[in-house]
Amino acid sequence: MEINVDIGGTFTDCFATDGTRVTTAKALTTHHDLSQGFMTAVDDLATGFGITTDEVLQRTEAIRYATTLGTNALIERTGPRLGLLTTRGFEDVVPIGRCRSYGEGLSHTENRNLAKARRPEPLIPRDHIVGLRERMDHAGKVVMPLDRDEVREAVGELVDKGVRGFVVSLMWSFKNPAHEQLIRDVIEEEYPDTYLGRFPIILAHEVSGRAGEYVRSMTSILDAYLHRFTADRMSDLRNELRDRGYAGPLLLVHNSGGMGSLARTTPLQTIHAGPVAGLFGSRHMAERFDLGKVVTTDMGGTSFDIGVVVEGSVRFYEFNPVIDRWLVQMPMMDIKAVGAGGGSIATHDVMRGVAVGPRSAGSTPGPACYGQGGTEPTVTDANLVLGYLNPDWYHGGELTLDVKRAQRAIDRRVGRPMGLDTARAARAIRTVVDNNMGDAIFKEIVLKGYDPRDFTVFSFGGGGPLHACGYAEVLQIPRVVVPPNSPVFSASGAAGLDLLHIYERSEHVVLLNPLFKTKLEDYSVVNDIVDGFMAEAAADFADEGHTPEEIRYVLELDMRSGGQLYVTTISSPCLRIESEADLADILQAYFTEYADRFGEFAVTEEVGASIETVRLRASVPRERWEPQALPAATVAVEDCVKATRDCWWERSSGYEPTPVYDYDRLGPGHRLSGPAILEGRDTTVVVQPGWDAELDAVGFLMLTKEDVK
Structure with missing residues (x-):
């Protein structure tokens, strides 16, 4: 048995395989302790396999874990107090930030008005940065030797200021690391393992071997900032798994498109690991089905993640990504995140009308319809009011949605300020979020030099298929593919990582x-x-x-x-x-x-x-998980209709009786035309008017615009 986990901002997704059997599970993400949500999802997996949780863990050979621990630590600024040792004369390289750090990590709108921008709060304040008299030239030749006593004095001063970790980033150290290694030796001599004051030491040449003193230093600083937080949390999870009987390795998904053991993973490699697993899974599926150009769209509860897969090109890699507000040096699969998830909050903007995101209700308190204390309207509330979601069958019936709460929130925050009835306000929210997603996809494809109309959309995540036809129409893309296990597709992508x-x-x-x-x-x-x-x-x-x-x-x-x-x-x-x-x-x-x-x-x-x-x-390389052929359909597609529900459609500017299909009963070859709702346990597919849907032999749902056949 193998378990693959993707922890998102709202849901924790699990995808488990046991030979040819597949079981999936979702649980609300517990941000205060991510392991709680993970273990809840494992409990659901055990129920699916018909055994106890301890038996599942005892039989599991590998756990692949995509975590957001590092992202959370950066957002909350909960890292340790660090000191930076650098070459004298270059103490201000990090605070100055190439004179461009004002705009890095800001949205396009914020970058248009940099006069109001502010530098991010520094992870290492200026008085914790110390310059040492030493110098290497560009070829790694020693120009000025480093004095051990000077290092000892500088380290002591930083410790007296409360520093509990060190980053060492010297000029041209990636050509000759001798001076950085000497500094580590001095620190370890002064504060050996037997002392309680043992400090983590991060050397820049071990983190990045590329030129660029500012970016190399920031990469090392971020790595050190997340180091202890990530290590402690992951060690706690590993110990809990060991206590429950799990004896295999804890493999962490890397944002480079691979994975590694806990001992061979740096904290920065875990940033955005979940969406990367989905992108890799899409790449594998695109190769298998001979799709040369694919744009991946993962819509969860908090964000909408976009990736581009082009056969034979490395253009889907970003080698100098921005993490939070800082430019770093690390090869990372290029993922763009937009604040357009199911929990994205809708507001009335005097200048723009309806605005959606980037703020999210997350999993706590969640959308207004969750009934957990949320009062602001979200995309999920809009979809519920429009009839696309079943209030009695959300998350497999484990969470009942309150339509009246959703209506009140939309009417109070959007409808009345704009002079719209509740349904039209909900439709405006959905239209805005579809346009936002379509615009973000357009920029991502065009800036890489391609025409969006040449692409196929892969739509997954809990909310992706709910909006796929909407943002595909914005892009004039006539083909959408909803892969099997789409609600947990990013977790399933981890099953094939090398x-x-x-x-x-x-x-x-x-x-x-x-x-x-x-x-x-x-x-x-x-x-x-x-x-x-x-x-x-x-x-x-x-x-x-x-x-x-x-x-x-x-x-x-x-x-x-x-x-x-x-x-x-x-x-x-x-x-x-x-x-x-x-x-x-x-x-x-x-x-x-x-x-x-x-x-x-x-x-x-x-x-x-x-x-x-x-x-x-x-x-x-590992043997990749492959979707298995589905059993032949035993009933006609008409027999899969389980209900009729009033849904709001643009063509009539009102509600129409719409067939609701049981997604789990559909079989290979089943074909239907929109408008229609396909309702599964953890996802809903909206087939808009003018679109057709067909399920293939292994569970890929193909959505096609009628006028392009």
């Missing part, structure tokens, strides 16, 4: 010199870096119980042409450069990717090409 570690280092290597018309001749400059990475990977995977023969490698290169500021990332056609033919293949791969992104007329090979960063992806 063990993955990524190694990277900045290195400027000219491959094609346009001035002298020469090509790289000393291939060892690149090959030595790759060989070093492979040795590191072998050691890391050995600690996780794997041999070098099991490891698969992919080399990625950040490249750019002469005079350009930004890099283009390619997947190298060869692991090592052994000949001029290998070099030519790399150059061709670069110019091909560049032309695909910016157009063939933008390619100018005469300006040359150089490598800026060498990145090695090392993975141990």
Whole structure:
């Protein structure tokens, strides 16, 4: 048995497999202690398998866990008091923040008015940043040695100020880490393991091997800030699982699209891990069904997460993402989150009319219709008033929705201020959120150089299929796919993740010199870096119980042409450069990717090409979970209609009797036309007028716009 977990802002999703059987579960996320919601979901899994919770854990071989612990710690600013040791003269690099940190992490609207923007509250105040007299040059040569006594004095001053953790980020340390290692030795001498005052020490060269002192420092600071909080919580969960009989590894999903053991995971790798698992699952399904271009849309209770999957391209990776309000250096699958979940709060805006999000009611108190103390109208309240949700069958009937509470909240906060009746106000809320999601998807696809109409939408999450036809129409996309187990699809995506570690280092290597018309001749400059990475990977995977023969490698290169500021990332056609033919293949791969992104007329090979960063992806492949063929349908599609409910549709500007189908009874080949509601235990699919729906052999529901057949 295997258990895969995705903890969202509102629900904790579980997806478990036992041979060919699959069981899913959802529980409200308990933000004060995420393990409580997780164990509640495991209790539901046990009920589904017909055994006790302890028996489930005893039979489970692996638990894959996508957590939001790091995100919560950043939002709440509950990290420890840290000190930063850096090269003298560079103490203000982090506080200045490249003079651009005002806008990083802000919305597009807020970026238009930076005059009112404020810098984020620093994780390390200026008086906790100390400069040391030392210096390495760009090649890693010692220019000024570091004095141990100076380090000892600086560390003592920081400890006296209340510092309980250290970040060490020196200039060019990724070229020569000797001085950073010396500082760690001094701190460990002064505060050994036997002391209660033992401090975590994060060295920047171990966190990031890329150039850019500000971004490398911020990456290390965030890692240190989340370190103890994440480690303590995950250790507590692991101990609880051990006490309940679980003997397997606790594997954490990484935002790089892989996973690793608790001992080989940094806190930053867990940020946005849940949506990344859904993106990876979509990528796998797109490959299986030969869909070249897919946009993934995961709508939960708090956010709407967007990802782009394009066959053969690394464009769905972000190598300098913004986490909270800070730019960091780490390869991360590119996920854009929009405040447009089922719990997003709707308000009346004097200038814009109806505004939805980004504030969310979350799981506590939740939407007004939950009856848990929420009084503000949400997207879920609007869908309930419009007739799309069954008040008696929400979350499988475990949570009864109160229609009157939803009506009162919408009428009080939106309807009366706008002069609309309750139904039209609810429709306005739904239209706004559909448009918000459609606009966000449009920007994400177009900014990567594609036409949205060439894509297929993958819609999942508890609320995605509820709105899929709406935002697909905004984009003029005629095809939507609702995958099997869509309410917990991100959790199911974790079932196919490989063990993955990524190694990277900045290195400027000219491959094609346009001035002298020469090509790289000393291939060892690149090959030595790759060989070093492979040795590191072998050691890391050995600690996780794997041999070098099991490891698969992919080399990625950040490249750019002469005079350009930004890099283009390619997947190298060869692991090592052994000949001029290998070099030519790399150059061709670069110019091909560049032309695909910016157009063939933008390619100018005469300006040359150089490598800026060498990145090695090392993975141990796993057998991926595959959806099983469904049993043949035994009843006609008309027999799957379980009720008729009045739903509000645009074409009549009012309510119409609408068939409600039992989603769980639909079988392969069943086909129906909108308007229709497909009602499952943890999800509802709205098939709008003008759309058709058809279920395939393994449970993929295909929604197609009628006028494009």
